[in-house]
Amino acid sequence: MDDGRSSRGGGVPALQEKALIRPGVLDDAARAAYAAAYTASRDTSGGLGSMDAGLSGAALFEVVLAGEIVCRYALRIEQCTNGAELIIVAAAGGVRGVDLVASVLPHVETQGPGAERITLRTRRRGLVRKLLKQGWALDAYCMGKRLKK
Structure with missing residues (x-):
């Protein structure tokens, strides 16, 4: 995955060394967390979509660290003409001093059985820079x- 160190934390152990990724549920706490991915500044639907529509049919996951849910993400597999695509529908959360993209994304990439690609849509330029490096x-x-009208 990575060298065990966060890119921002100056020596903080990487998340995957201590965390558990488990199936998630869409309870009130999850709805509040996912709502962060659907704010006006992060919405990739131009205001036409909704959190419920985006999460419909997606598999939900939680990243648990020291007994606390620190990140949630939703995945969907889409069958295309020439293969399957794993789509990151939404992701939200954070841990001070831990780069969740570097720590969790390698695991996410293994969660699409038969998928030949992984994709996501974002308005976050910093996330784009991180992904390009990966x-x-x-x-x-x-x-x-x-x-x-």
Whole structure:
């Protein structure tokens, strides 16, 4: 996965050494956490989507560290003409001093049995930079414009 050190934590052990990833549930606490991924500043649907629609049919997961849920993420597998695609539908959470992208993403990449690709949509430029360093590629630009009614 990585060298056991956080890129931001100055020697803090990586999350995967101590954490448990388990199936998640969509309870009130999860709804509140996932709501952070659907704020206006992070919404990738142009305001047309909703958290419930985005999470519908997705497999939910929780990252537990020292008995606390520190991250939640939702995955969906889409069957395409030429193979399956693992889609990260939503992710939320954080641990001070731990790079969750570097620590959790290698495990997420193994959670799509038969998937040939993994994709996500984001408005976060910092996340894009992190993903590019981990071998991801920018596949396309997604442009949007509100139409007058």
